[in-house]
Amino acid sequence: MTGSDATPANRDRLALNLMHFARALRAAGLPVGPGKVLQAVEAVEAVGLASRSDFYWALHAVLVNRHDQSELFDQAFHVFWRNPDILKKMMAMMLPTVRTEPAPDKPEMAQRLADALHGTAPEVEGKEKTEIEIDATFTMSAAERLQAKDFETMSAEEMAQAKSMLARLALPLAEVTTRRYQPDPHGPRVDPRGTLRRMLRSGGDLADLARKRKRTRPPPLVVLCDISGSMTRYSRMILHFMHAVTNDRDRVHSFVFGTRLTNITRHLRHKDVDVALDAVSSAVADWSGGTRIGTALRAFNRQWARRVLGQGAIILLITDGLDRDAGEGLAEEAERLHKSCRRLVWLNPLLRWEGFAPKSSGIRALLPHVDDFRATHNLNSLASLADALSRQGARRQPGLRRWVKEAAG
Structure with missing residues (x-):
């Protein structure tokens, strides 16, 4: 105009x-x-x-x-x-x-x-409203329905509620033993330095032996998230999950990848989630494009693995495994990644389907080198992940061998 x-x-x-x-x-x-x-x-x-x-x-x-x-x-x-x-x-x-009716040639x-x-549509005057009574005696609560609902099918209000729940989601990791020691009166080892300090404080007289034990702390957490076009429906919610985890603990390193790898750890440390995601959006140039998982893992293994995978780190790999390069070089990079960490957990939204089968070349290349294979499509799946990581137990997930055999066959 x-x-x-x-x-x-x-x-x-x-x-x-x-x-x-x-x-x-x-x-x-x-x-x-x-x-x-x-x-x-x-x-x-x-x-x-x-x-x-x-x-x-x-x-x-x-x-x-x-x-x-x-x-x-x-x-x-x-x-x-x-x-x-x-x-x-x-x-x-x-x-x-x-x-609001979509055109026939448009996606849903x-x-x-x-x-x-x-x-936003105005109500029609004079139209009678029919009240429907529903017996909710045996139905789930609204919160339970929301936790079980797929991120892809959520409405705007449900998305806002889910983001609020993700902000309160804790991800406890089972503590591991480090090489450092801390004072403990009942520790199994004698602390010579602590004993000498006690003797000096008493003027050189004999003092009780100081003792110590090995310190325990949660391992570092590394998140590698796919933001390609096939993951668009889930990457938004997963970024909120990554922000909550980053602000809940220390030693969390976050990366996103499509056709290239981007470190977004510094951006997610903003306390305000909107400021953090705006910073991530400005830093990432390959949103909703193709996926080159092998290229991204190769970049991580060469540039970042030795910096962030010390002290038995746990890796969360979030991708559907659909690779633009048909799995070229992916098996070698996944094997190297697996040998560099304490535990490699693969979160795949496609696993929510009952008829899921590891048919794509990317999925077949990744499966032999992971310790845990889980779905990540709703709040319940993320809560079960938190529960699994907080328990001490076997490194490899029970039942994973079936998936590996099916991928190999």
Whole structure:
């Protein structure tokens, strides 16, 4: 809207259209406030309404500030402004028609976007509401349903509740014995230095022997998370999980990879999760692209393994195993990684399917070199991971041999 079209009436109508669009985005989970709406109006006035592409990217530049928000914005834009002549209608000061049915050639709309757009639709006057009574005697509580619900099918409200629960999730690790000692009056070894200090304090007289024992502490934790296109639905929630773990303990190192490896440990140390994820979004350049697991593990083994895998570190490898390079060089790098850590735990969202079979070359290359193979698709799966890592027991998961045989066969 430029030149003579930028009248006060047209500008008000444009702001009203954009306000409704921003309200739908905010309800779907994007942080869009009044300031963003004013910036969006200024951006659209600057580029004009002659080109739908310019209109799209002007709004995208203002309303999207993280890579993981792009897909939701794209779906919302094409649903809200789905009429091809919407720009002409805006010039004629007509409000757009908001519909939530996806076009036949479009992918299924995100559940939280559908809820957000349904929430903006006006109620029809005079329509009687039918009350449905449900006997909830034998149903699960809302919290239990949320914990068992797949991240991919959550609505915007459920996503917010899940993120709040992830912020309180603790990941206790079974403590391991270190080579250092600490004072202990009942320790199994005599502490010569402690004994001499006691004698000096008593003026050289004989003193009771000081004793010590080996110190125990949780091992370092290293997280390698896949952020490729096939993991988009889960990487957002997993990053919240990684932020909670990073701020819950020391010696946590976090990396993300798609076609390259990026260290995001420093960014996740921000206490505010939104600030942390904004920093991660700015630092990572390969969101929602291809996956080169072998290349990423090779970079980690060469550049970071000797720095962060000391003192018996535990590695969480979060990926679906779908490799763009068809597993080339992956087995060798996975073997080296496995030999460098105390325990290698593979979290795979595909494992949630009952008919899952290790058929892809990437999965077959990884399976022989992991100690634990678990699903990671909901809150319950992450809670069971915390329980498993807090228990002392065998290094390799019982039943893992079956998966390895199936992958080899």
